[in-house]
Amino acid sequence: MDIFQVVGTLVCTLRVSGLDHCSLRVLRDAKGKLQVATDPVGVRPGNWVFTVNGSAGRYAMGDAKILTDLTIGGIIDDWETEVIPVSATVAS
Amino acid sequence: MDIFQVVGTLVCTLRVSGLDHCSLRVLRDAKGKLQVATDPVGVRPGNWVFTVNGSAGRYAMGDAKILTDLTIGGIIDDWETEVIPVSATVAS
Amino acid sequence: MDIFQVVGTLVCTLRVSGLDHCSLRVLRDAKGKLQVATDPVGVRPGNWVFTVNGSAGRYAMGDAKILTDLTIGGIIDDWETEVIPVSATVAS
Amino acid sequence: MDIFQVVGTLVCTLRVSGLDHCSLRVLRDAKGKLQVATDPVGVRPGNWVFTVNGSAGRYAMGDAKILTDLTIGGIIDDWETEVIPVSATVAS
Amino acid sequence: MDIFQVVGTLVCTLRVSGLDHCSLRVLRDAKGKLQVATDPVGVRPGNWVFTVNGSAGRYAMGDAKILTDLTIGGIIDDWETEVIPVSATVAS
Numbered sequence: 001m002d003i004f005q006v007v008g009t010l011v012c013t014l015r016v017s018g019l020d021h022c023s024l025r026v027l028r029d030a031k032g033k034l035q036v037a038t039d040p041v042g043v044r045p046g047n048w049v050f051t052v053n054g055s056a057g058r059y060a061m062g063d064a065k066i067l068t069d070l071t072i073g074g075i076i077d078d079w080e081t082e083v084i085p086v087s088a089t090v091a092s
Numbered sequence: 093m094d095i096f097q098v099v100g101t102l103v104c105t106l107r108v109s110g111l112d113h114c115s116l117r118v119l120r121d122a123k124g125k126l127q128v129a130t131d132p133v134g135v136r137p138g139n140w141v142f143t144v145n146g147s148a149g150r151y152a153m154g155d156a157k158i159l160t161d162l163t164i165g166g167i168i169d170d171w172e173t174e175v176i177p178v179s180a181t182v183a184s
Numbered sequence: 185m186d187i188f189q190v191v192g193t194l195v196c197t198l199r200v201s202g203l204d205h206c207s208l209r210v211l212r213d214a215k216g217k218l219q220v221a222t223d224p225v226g227v228r229p230g231n232w233v234f235t236v237n238g239s240a241g242r243y244a245m246g247d248a249k250i251l252t253d254l255t256i257g258g259i260i261d262d263w264e265t266e267v268i269p270v271s272a273t274v275a276s
Numbered sequence: 277m278d279i280f281q282v283v284g285t286l287v288c289t290l291r292v293s294g295l296d297h298c299s300l301r302v303l304r305d306a307k308g309k310l311q312v313a314t315d316p317v318g319v320r321p322g323n324w325v326f327t328v329n330g331s332a333g334r335y336a337m338g339d340a341k342i343l344t345d346l347t348i349g350g351i352i353d354d355w356e357t358e359v360i361p362v363s364a365t366v367a368s
Numbered sequence: 369m370d371i372f373q374v375v376g377t378l379v380c381t382l383r384v385s386g387l388d389h390c391s392l393r394v395l396r397d398a399k400g401k402l403q404v405a406t407d408p409v410g411v412r413p414g415n416w417v418f419t420v421n422g423s424a425g426r427y428a429m430g431d432a433k434i435l436t437d438l439t440i441g442g443i444i445d446d447w448e449t450e451v452i453p454v455s456a457t458v459a460s
Contacts, residue, residue, distance in 0.1 A: 001301075001312035001346055008173035010142070015166025016152045023095075024142070026171050032312070034122070036093035036142045040292055045173060050286070050300070051310045053345045054146055055329055060292045060343045067152045067165065069145045070093055073343065074291025079302050081284035081321060084148055100208070100265035102234070107258025108244045116185075116234070118263050126243055128234045138267060145237055158212035159244045159257065160236045162185055192449035194418070199442025200408055201427045208369075208418070210447050218398070220369035220418045229449060238422055251428045251441065253421045254369055277404035277438055278390075306402070316384055326378070326392070326404045330422055331435045336384045336435045349435065350383025355394050357376035357413060 001073060004029050006043045010036055018067030025072065027051070032035045041071040041075060050077040093142045093165060096121050098135045102128055110159030117164065119143070130160040133167060140168040185234045185257060188213050188225045194220055202251030209256065211235070225259060232260040238272040277326045277349060280305050282319045286312055291324040294343030301348065303327070314344040317351060369441060372397050372412045376400045378404055386435030393440065395419070406436040409443060416444040 004027035007076045012024065027049070037051050040061050049072045051057070057071035058064045096119035104116065115131045119141070129143050132153050141164045143149070149163035150156045188211035198207065207223040212231070221235050224245050233256045235241070241255035242248045280303035281320050288300065299315045303325070308311050325348045327333070333347035334340045372395035391407040395417070405419050410427050417440045419425070425439035426432045439455065 001344065003302075003310050003312060008171045010171045011169045012142070012166040013169055014133060016144075016153075016163070018148075018152055019165060026095075026173075034095050036095060042292060050288070052292075052343055055148075056331075056343045056345050058148060060294055060340075062293075065151075065279060067144055067148045068093065069148050071292070072293060074288040075309075077287045077289055079284045079286045081302075098264045102263045104223060104234070104258040105261055107256070108236075108246055109246075111239075111257060118265075126187050128187060147240075147260045150240060157243075159236055159240045160185065161240050192447045194447045195445045196418070196442040197445055200420075200439070201430075202428055203441060210449075218371050222372060239424075242424060247426075251420055251424045252369065253424050260390060267424075269399075277436065279404060317382060324373045326380070328384075328435055332423075332435045332437050334427060335433075336386055339383075339416075347384070349387060350380040351437050353381055355376045355378045357394075 001052055003048065003050055003076070004035065004037075006045050006047045006049060007034070008045055010049065016067060019066060022061070022066060027072075035070060037070040038066060038073050039072045041072050043072055050074055050076060054075070068090060093144055094121065095140065095142055095168070096116070096127065096129075096135050099126070100137055108159060108164060110157060113174045114153070114158060119164075127162060127165050129162040130158060131164045133164050135164055135167060142166055142168060185236055186213065187232065187234055188219065189216070190229050190231045190233060191218070192229055200251060202249060206245070206250060206252070211236075211256075218253060221254040221256050222250060223256045224255050227256055227259060234258055234260060277328055279306065279326055279352070280311065280313075282321050282323045282325060283310070284321055292343060294341060298337070298342060298344070301327065303348075311346060312316060313346040313348050315348045319348055319350050319351060324351055326352060369420055370397065370402065371416065371418055371444070372405075372411050374415045374417060375402070384435060386433060390429070390434060390436070392424055395440075403438060405438040406434060407442050409440050409442045411440055418442055418444060427439060 010024035052073040060071040102116040144165040152163040194208040244255040286300040336347040399431040428439040
């Protein structure tokens with residue numbers, strides 16, 4: 001699952017029928033690349049979110065007929081990190 | 093779902109039978125990379141579109157037997173953005 | 185679907201049984217990255233082709249038991265482009 | 277399957293229902309890119325792990341209804357390498 | 369399908385149950401990026417191999433319950449190339 005920041009909402013009057021009634025959010029990753037995702041959660045611009053891709057993304061919409069390949073899975077509140085010891089160098 | 097600009101239409105006289113009768117569009121992303129997508133919407137060069145990949149892309153053609161891995165999902169009219177507050181720095 | 189140029193044919197005497205009797209082509213993308221694809225079309229070195237990935241690539245072989253993740257979908261003759269107006273700047 | 281180092285645990289009070297009760301780990305690859313994965317193994321920050329993506333990642337959770345696209349498959353203890361002879365230059 | 373060189377064997381005492389009894393190889397691509405793949409072929413460090421990803425990779429193990437997303441498909445002996453004529457400039 002990837003980490004993105006919400007930047008806005010897509011306006012698309014002409015789209016395939018399998019995406020009717022879905023909110024489409026524009027997301028931006030750490031490198032500035034934009035992606036579009038369906039939103040079953042209700043996010044707002046500025047939120048950091050994680051996304052689910054592939055067939056799991058369709059199921060995450062609560063309706064496997066929704067024709068998405070990327071769905072917002074949740075809003076990130078925070079994450080807990082610990083200091084990683086220097087000895088952890090297996091895959092350096 | 094990815095964001096592309098339509099640059100043209102592919103001419104392929106020799107192709108696999110599962111793509112008969114499909115319009116194949118050449119798309120270009122923000123970095124200039126080209127991709128080919130099936131088009132159930134009817135786009136024109138210069139349009140900005142979003143695409144659906146994987147099995148959802150086949151369903152988006154209205155016929156899961158179409159052998160595509162990328163389908164145009166809609167034409168982007170615009171997108172609404174808001175100013176993102178500086179405090180939103182979780183995943184910086 | 186991606187765009188590649190055919191550079192040759194792979195010689196693999198030891199391979200998994202689900203790829204028996206398949207021609208395996210070596211392809212090169214615009215950045216020089218190499219990929220291997222099954223070939224139901226009959227391509228030749230120098231041809232520009234587009235490829236279908238994932239499960240659609242298996243179906244494109246005409247036999248879903250072929251264990252490929254990338255199949256050549258057709259030979260590109262040409263593509264038609266139009267001048268894209270400067271006003272098309274939504275996703276700049 | 278990809279190789280990552282565990283950097284922490286994600287805190288998400290608002291998420292889709294298909295991820296209830298799952299631990300979500302934040303992982304970092306060799307280039308510093310962050311990903312989120314479900315964790316059926318029980319990892320700790322600093323561990324090096326490999327991940328399974330796509331539908332196999334859902335099955336790896338022991339419950340195909342878990343809406344993940346990336347699951348931790350195991351903790352890497354070490355890997356054995358051998359000196360690779362200079363003559364192995366096929367794909368140089 | 370991607371091209372890699374085998375660099376070693378992964379040692380993982382703690383892993384998900386769906387990968388029991390599988391040899392896990394560490395592979396390196398042309399840019400030095402490492403990946404982990406299951407090995408139904410029996411490769412040795414230094415071999416150049418091609419890999420099959422996604423659900424086809426599970427089937428290639430001869431048992432679709434193996435929880436892999438990348439499987440070694442064969443050992444590359446060589447590949448035949450031809451000089452590509454300068455006139456082949458469609459997608460330049």
